Amino acid sequence: MTNSAIFENLLNHSLQLPCGAVIKNRLVKSAMSDSLADGEGNATNAQVRLYERWAEGGVGLSIIGEVQVDHRYPEKPGNLVLEKGIDLDMLRTLASRASINGAHIWPQLGHAGGLSHLPISKPKGPSALNLDNFECAGMSDVEVSQLPEIYAKAAMIAKDVGFTGIQIHAGHGFLLSQFLSPLFNHRQDKYGGSIVARCKIIVEIIDKVRDAVGDSFPIGIKINSTDQLEGGLTQEDALEVIRILDNTSIDLIELSGGSYFPGAKPSSEGASNGPYFIEFAAKARCLTLIPLMVTGGFKTCDQAVESLGTGAVDFVGLARALVINPNIANDWLTGTNNEPDFPKFKAPPSGGITAWYTMLLSAIGSDNDGDFNIELSSAIHHYESRDYARCAQWKEKFSINE
Numbered sequence: 001m002t003n004s005a006i007f008e009n010l011l012n013h014s015l016q017l018p019c020g021a022v023i024k025n026r027l028v029k030s031a032m033s034d035s036l037a038d039g040e041g042n043a044t045n046a047q048v049r050l051y052e053r054w055a056e057g058g059v060g061l062s063i064i065g066e067v068q069v070d071h072r073y074p075e076k077p078g079n080l081v082l083e084k085g086i087d088l089d090m091l092r093t094l095a096s097r098a099s100i101n102g103a104h105i106w107p108q109l110g111h112a113g114g115l116s117h118l119p120i121s122k123p124k125g126p127s128a129l130n131l132d133n134f135e136c137a138g139m140s141d142v143e144v145s146q147l148p149e150i151y152a153k154a155a156m157i158a159k160d161v162g163f164t165g166i167q168i169h170a171g172h173g174f175l176l177s178q179f180l181s182p183l184f185n186h187r188q189d190k191y192g193g194s195i196v197a198r199c200k201i202i203v204e205i206i207d208k209v210r211d212a213v214g215d216s217f218p219i220g221i222k223i224n225s226t227d228q229l230e231g232g233l234t235q236e237d238a239l240e241v242i243r244i245l246d247n248t249s250i251d252l253i254e255l256s257g258g259s260y261f262p263g264a265k266p267s268s269e270g271a272s273n274g275p276y277f278i279e280f281a282a283k284a285r286c287l288t289l290i291p292l293m294v295t296g297g298f299k300t301c302d303q304a305v306e307s308l309g310t311g312a313v314d315f316v317g318l319a320r321a322l323v324i325n326p327n328i329a330n331d332w333l334t335g336t337n338n339e340p341d342f343p344k345f346k347a348p349p350s351g352g353i354t355a356w357y358t359m360l361l362s363a364i365g366s367d368n369d370g371d372f373n374i375e376l377s378s379a380i381h382h383y384e385s386r387d388y389a390r391c392a393q394w395k396e397k398f399s400i401n402e
Contacts, residue, residue, distance in 0.1 A: 010308040011301075011333050014060075015315070017251040017291060021165065021218045023060040023315070024102050026308055027329045030254065030295040030317030031065030031108040031167065031222065033076055034361050035383075039390030040397040041071060041081030043090040046365030051098035051105060053364055054322060058330035059103055061315075063167050063220075064094075067107035069154040071398045073116040073124065075174065077390035082107065082154035088161055095162035106165040106220065107158050109151055113175025114184060115260055119391045120398075125178045127186040134261065144191060147201060148208035155209045155219075165218030165251070168205060173259030176202055177224055180241065183231040195237040199244050210249045220252035220293075221245065225280040227259045239283055246288040254293040254317060255281055274303055282312040293317050300339050301332040323357050326364055345376055352376050355383035 016022050036047035054062045066075040067082055074081070080091075098105035114125030114136035128138035155166050170176035178184035179191065180198050187193075191201050202221075209219055223241055227233045245253060255277045276296040284292060295317030298304055304316040321328055324340035331338050345353055356379040363372040374382075 010305050015291060017218050018249070019218050019251045020216050021104070021251070023104055025058070025060040025329070025333060026315050027059050027304070027332065028293055028295075028315050028317045029054045029059045029062040029322050029329075030256075030293075030319045031063040031169070032319050032323075032361070033066040033079070033358070034064070034365075035076055035078030035358050035387070036362065036365055037078050037080045039077050039393030041068070041079065041083070041394075042087040043080060043094045044365075046362060047080075048090075048094045048097050048365075049367065050361060050365035051094065052100065053326045053367075054329075055098055055100045055103040055105070057322070057327040058101070058333055059318075059322070060329075061104040061106065061165075062098060064105070064107045066110050066112075066169070067154075067158075069109050069111055069150050071394075073112050073121055073175070074394070075110065075112040075115070076117055077120055077387055077394045079110075080107065082109070082157045086157075088157075091157070091161040091163075095164075099162070099164055104164040104218070106167050106218065107163055108167045108169045108222065109154050109158075110169035111147075111150075111175040113178050115173055115178075117391075120394045125175065125184050126191065127184065129184065129186075138187075141189065144201060148204045151205045152208040152212040156212050159213050159217055165220065166209070166213075167220040167222055167252075167254070168202070168209070169222050170202055171222040171224045171254075171256050173227065173261045176205070177227070177233070177259070180224070180237070181227055181229070181233045183227070183229055183233075195240045196244065199241055203244065203248060206245075206248045206250060215249075218251045219249065220254060221250050222254040222256060224259070225255055225257045225277050227261075228257060229259055229261060232259070235280060235283075238280070239287060242284045242287045246290060250290055252291050252293055252315070253284070253288070254295055254315075255284060256295045256317075274299075275307055278307055278310065278312065281307075282310065285312040291315065295319065299342070301337040304332065320357055323360050323364070326369070348376060349380070352380050355380045358383055 014024050067080040068074045071081050114123045116123040123136040124139050125136045225238050277294050291314040293315035294313050307313045321340045359379045363369040
């Protein structure tokens with residue numbers, strides 16, 4: 001088979017999800033915290049344009065990272081919020097323009113829990129914790145019982161304004177990931193203990209969301225293969241989560257790993273030179289026929305094609321590659337096997353690389369990425385200054401007292 005035929009068969013092939021929705025190809029813009037909302041939970045023109053650029057660039061699906069279901073527990077002040085009182089017209093514009101060319105656009109429904117942004121939150125996780133430099137309160141029984149309805153209401157807003165599906169965020173150390181992790185979840189009730197119990201709230205959220213949005217609306221989920229934390233979620237428990245999810249109405253499982261918890265190892269540590277979670281995906285494939293997506297470490301078209309060719313992976317998630325080149329999906333889909341030119345930073349400070357990529361996202365949303373040439377120190381300054389200003393807006397909008 002020629003290389004062009006391989007591209008056609010693997011990257012360009014559409015896939016029907018269990019709910020009946022069709023994703024036109026196998027390349028997905030995986031969730032990133034774009035930090036482009038307005039500081040009051042609303043979409044902006046730059047955010048609209050960013051996701052429109054990726055739809056123009058050929059992706060089958062884009063996932064908007066860190067869209068909050070509860071303004072009290074945000075990841076950052078640049079997050080979108082899906083609650084009553086948010087600008088629905090701007091959300092409709094975002095959903096409409098991000099779904100051109102037959103692309104899907106899904107908000108990632110999240111709740112930062114114990115990792116909520118301290119300047120605008122009083123973090124709460126499954127259990128009260130005080131570990132080194134990390135501290136959070138524990139959620140009450142009533143607060144946990146309210147979560148399925150909170151997620152369902154956010155999902156209905158997403159559906160009503162025109163998003164084509166949603167993803168539930170249960171990875172990277174945020175609230176639902178915290179429930180799965182024995183490091184964070186010390187509960188003695190029905191939501192703590194065994195992995196089945198620690199997964200229970202996630203199953204309840206999935207069921208409630210499905211009841212709200214109906215049978216034909218896609219529901220995805222993102223989970224960790226491991227937390228990369230001593231005492232955290234193990235690969236064995238993560239595989240048990242796959243078994244549990246197989247008995248739900250989930251349409252797409254995204255496999256990732258790592259945590260934003262202070263001191264967590266990066267997903268790349270200990271990984272081979274390539275996609276990080278392919279071996280885990282192969283184990284997961286033995287446990288479910290639900291479509292699987294893998295995100296992390298994809299740098300070349302050949303890696304994407306080879307991963308799809310294993311049969312364990314149905315979709316390839318790209319993040320920073322699509323920031324470096326928003327049109328890379330079209331390039332790879334047409335057999336142009338170019339590689340993104342990732343920048344190299346010497347001894348970057350913690351959070352510095354994220355700040356640089358986030359400022360590049362802003363440039364793409366303003367169609368100024370062709371002129372983007374910013375030093376790491378300047379990117380960090382702009383990123384932090386913008387967050388500081390938005391914290392004040394967030395507090396005023398949501399009546400948060402010091």
